[in-house]
Amino acid sequence: xxxxxEFLPLTNGGAVAWQEIPVWSVETLVEETAxxxxxxxxxxxxxGVPEGDGVSVVAVLARDAEGRLEVARSRPxxxxxxxxxPRQTQAHLFERELWEQHGVKPEGHPWLKPVRxxxxxxxxxxxxxxxxxxxxxxxxxxxxxxxxIEPGHFRFQCAGEEVLHLEIALGYQxxxxxxxxxxxxxxxxxxxxxxxxxxxxxxxxxAYATVMEALAGTEAPLRAQWLRALxxxxxxxxxxxxxxxxxxxxxxxxPTSAACGRIRGDFLNLTALICGNRFGRRLVTPGGCGFxxxxxxxxxxxxxxDRAMGDLEHAAAWFWDSATVRARFEGVGAVSDRAAREIGxxxxxxxxxxxVRDVRYDHPAGWHRLAQxxxxxxxxxxxxxxxxxxxxxxxxxxxxxxxxxxxxxxxPVRVPLPAPGGERLAVxxxxxxxxxxxxxxxxDAAGRFRRYKLVDPxxxxxxxxxxxxxxxxxxxxxxxxxxxxxxxxxxDL
Amino acid sequence: MYVLDSLVYRLRRxxxxxxxxxGPPPALPERHGGALRLxxxxxxxxxxxxxxVCPTEALTRPGPAPAQLDLGRCIFCAACVTACxxxxxxxxxxxxxxxxxxxxxxxxxxxxxxxxxxxxxxxxKLRRLFGRSxxxxxxxxxxxxxxxxxTNVLSTIGWDLGRFGVQxxxxxxxxxxxxxxxxxxxxxxxxxxxxxxxxxxxxxVIAVGACAIAGGPFVGHPQVHNGAAAVVxxxxxxxxxxxxxxxxxxxxxxxxxxxxxxxxGCAL
Numbered sequence: 082x083x084x085x086x087e088f089l090p091l092t093n094g095g096a097v098a099w100q101e102i103p104v105w106s107v108e109t110l111v112e113e114t115a116x117x118x119x120x121x122x123x124x125x126x127x128x129g130v131p132e133g134d135g136v137s138v139v140a141v142l143a144r145d146a147e148g149r150l151e152v153a154r155s156r157p158x159x160x161x162x163x164x165x166x167p168r169q170t171q172a173h174l175f176e177r178e179l180w181e182q183h184g185v186k187p188e189g190h191p192w193l194k195p196v197r198x199x200x201x202x203x204x205x206x207x208x209x210x211x212x213x214x215x216x217x218x219x220x221x222x223x224x225x226x227x228x229x230i231e232p233g234h235f236r237f238q239c240a241g242e243e244v245l246h247l248e249i250a251l252g253y254q255x256x257x258x259x260x261x262x263x264x265x266x267x268x269x270x271x272x273x274x275x276x277x278x279x280x281x282x283x284x285x286x287x288a289y290a291t292v293m294e295a296l297a298g299t300e301a302p303l304r305a306q307w308l309r310a311l312x313x314x315x316x317x318x319x320x321x322x323x324x325x326x327x328x329x330x331x332x333x334x335x336p337t338s339a340a341c342g343r344i345r346g347d348f349l350n351l352t353a354l355i356c357g358n359r360f361g362r363r364l365v366t367p368g369g370c371g372f373x374x375x376x377x378x379x380x381x382x383x384x385x386x387d388r389a390m391g392d393l394e395h396a397a398a399w400f401w402d403s404a405t406v407r408a409r410f411e412g413v414g415a416v417s418d419r420a421a422r423e424i425g426x427x428x429x430x431x432x433x434x435x436x437v438r439d440v441r442y443d444h445p446a447g448w449h450r451l452a453q454x455x456x457x458x459x460x461x462x463x464x465x466x467x468x469x470x471x472x473x474x475x476x477x478x479x480x481x482x483x484x485x486x487x488x489x490x491x492x493p494v495r496v497p498l499p500a501p502g503g504e505r506l507a508v509x510x511x512x513x514x515x516x517x518x519x520x521x522x523x524x525d526a527a528g529r530f531r532r533y534k535l536v537d538p539x540x541x542x543x544x545x546x547x548x549x550x551x552x553x554x555x556x557x558x559x560x561x562x563x564x565x566x567x568x569x570x571x572x573d574l
Numbered sequence: 575m576y577v578l579d580s581l582v583y584r585l586r587r588x589x590x591x592x593x594x595x596x597g598p599p600p601a602l603p604e605r606h607g608g609a610l611r612l613x614x615x616x617x618x619x620x621x622x623x624x625x626x627v628c629p630t631e632a633l634t635r636p637g638p639a640p641a642q643l644d645l646g647r648c649i650f651c652a653a654c655v656t657a658c659x660x661x662x663x664x665x666x667x668x669x670x671x672x673x674x675x676x677x678x679x680x681x682x683x684x685x686x687x688x689x690x691x692x693x694x695x696x697x698x699k700l701r702r703l704f705g706r707s708x709x710x711x712x713x714x715x716x717x718x719x720x721x722x723x724x725t726n727v728l729s730t731i732g733w734d735l736g737r738f739g740v741q742x743x744x745x746x747x748x749x750x751x752x753x754x755x756x757x758x759x760x761x762x763x764x765x766x767x768x769x770x771x772x773x774x775x776x777x778x779v780i781a782v783g784a785c786a787i788a789g790g791p792f793v794g795h796p797q798v799h800n801g802a803a804a805v806v807x808x809x810x811x812x813x814x815x816x817x818x819x820x821x822x823x824x825x826x827x828x829x830x831x832x833x834x835x836x837x838x839g840c841a842l
Contacts, residue, residue, distance in 0.1 A: 254762070342729075342732075
């Protein structure tokens with residue numbers, strides 16, 4: 082082996098032959114990954130591929146500054162291997178998942194327990210980390226929460242009002258998405274991708290379609306890439322608006338809360354104007370888009386966008402003008418930029434820690450190669466910063482739509498897709514409204530899925546919420562939670 | 575300044591709540607097909623063109639009878655509408671879909687109806703209890719957050735569910751029933767059962783969305799129970815993926831007997 086083992090580079094939306102990917106001993110893979118992460122790379126995915134009676138570990142890294150992805154794999158592992166987590170915190174959930182899915186034990190992992198496995202009707206959460214002391218008490222919340230929200234379990238260790246530690250146990254929403262994919266794509270696959278996280282339908286469907294196109298050695302028609310980019314921003318607008326409203330509601334600032342509830346619906350209806358469904362179902366399909374945005378419809382979209390944004394500017398101005406709102410958010414639930422980097426935060430949560438990290442900018446694929454979106458950052462890492470980043474992104478998304486809706490290229494919106502190539506690995510990253518959506522597909526000799534790895538941004542970011550709560554009053558949990566607004570089903574798959 | 579500004583703004587905008595059900599319902603998005611109709615007489619002998627395109631196997635054709643479409647399983651992708659060579663399956667544009675019995679959502683086949691049999695109201699006794707005040711506890715049991723989001727929408731100013739006396743509450747002890755979303759993942763089975771047990775009797779269960787009715791895109795996965803009815807008795811099924819908020823509202827009002835049979839909007 083060479084003194085310096087090199088990862089195989091590829092670009093977002095690209096595919097490589099499985100045989101081309103460098104194969105190292107698992108110790109080398111751990112070592113090289115740790116070195117690369119120290120050098121500023123990010124861990125996009127770390128997962129197993131069954132091979133004979135062992136499991137090959139695959140690492141997918143992102144070099145944001147160079148706009149490059151990197152991939153390498155290990156020789157089949159049996160039993161265990163020296164864990165990456167003690168050196169690189171951002172691997173901790175990936176390694177727990179690898180252990181749960183394949184029984185490969187990351188030796189030395191400091192907190193090895195299942196991620197989502199169910200037993201006796203409830204996820205097997207194992208022991209929770211406990212803080213000892215006569216003044217310490219424990220608060221357990223969930224899985225069923227107050228309000229219309231997905232289930233998950235939160236275990237707080239508190240001294241009085243102050244949270245010393247929060248452990249988040251998920252898995253209640255596990256529907257077996259990844260397990261169903263080998264041998265696919267099946268006829269329900271697109272519908273399942275659209276519902277990995279229903280509020281990120283366009284994000285996940287775009288990543289899936291991109292992977293399918295990469296495996297087939299082609300790309301979607303340019304007009305489809307344009308339409309996908311528009312739909313992605315509409316999805317971002319609806320969700321960010323809903324989040325601002327939810328944050329306002331949690332600090333009892335009702336004018337903005339009431340207005341945002343309605344305006345969010347106006348944005349959803351713009352997506353429905355394109356495809357009939359408020360969440361963008363059937364809008365993105367492998368090979369293109371299910372619908373076109375004709376010039377007359379585009380005019381109506383722009384008019385609706387102006388109306389909704391006009392209303393939102395009012396609602397947001399009340400919010401930001403109010404000193405009581407700003408005071409409630411300032412300094413609450415802060416995550417340091419160092420911690421954000423260590424745990425591999427993505428999306429608005431990372432940008433609210435001042436990290437310049439956005440797939441649309443760092444790894445442009447599709448229409449984003451032709452039309453860039455500036456990265457909206459805000460320092461501080463607190464609830465205020467996460468709200469501020471959302472408001473900046475709303476403004477940039479509207480600007481992007483105003484510029485790009487009239488700039489659509491001519492041509493078809495979909496083409497028949499050739500069959501996927503055999504024994505190829507494709508990677509697609511998409512900047513969903515929560516952050517980086519990562520799909521990795523590996524085909525067998527016949528071109529069917531051998532392994533399909535999904536990483537929702539929530540998988541990276543739940544740890545961020547846990548850290549945000551440290552030293553925060555437990556009564557501030559709701560606004561911290563809303564400021565992240567992570568997906569349960571996206572993490573549980 | 576926001577106090578004055580927001581007051582003036584609100585006054586200018588006036589009432590933003592829909593006139594429905596007294597007035598006309600809002601139009602569905604024009605590319606939203608609404609409910610589906612299956613005219614079995616148009617099914618060509620031996621034709622199975624619609625079967626392989628259905629992602630959730632909502633379409634079957636077991637024998638010589640015409641094709642059968644289960645709107646409870648359907649995710650309304652309309653792939654069958656495109657695939658059918660004789661135009662037997664057509665979108666109706668109707669937002670009304672809710673049914674009281676599971677079989678009322680099964681169209682065609684040997685002797686099924688062409689369109690869904692819409693839900694009848696609760697009996698007199700339950701109507702007197704819940705007709706003007708219904709408190710619901712929502713349980714997401716493997717839901718993808720789309721049904722949840724479009725249920726949440728009903729409490730915004732545009733829809734104002736509160737004007738019908740319907741409200742979502744935090745505790746099952748305060749609730750008259752559950753509104754369930756998701757295919758009921760294995761991890762949520764116990765929680766759903768416990769939540770249901772904590773609701774005082776008589777209690778209602780409303781299943782919203784293809785997942786909660788029949789498992790939706792995840793039907794058949796060993797990790798899910800293919801819908802709420804596997805765990806708790808269901809009183810109302812509201813199909814869709816996700817159902818449009820108007821479809822959910824129609825279902826709730828229909829159950830409570832708050833809609834006349836000939837409600838406006840039938841001609842949609």
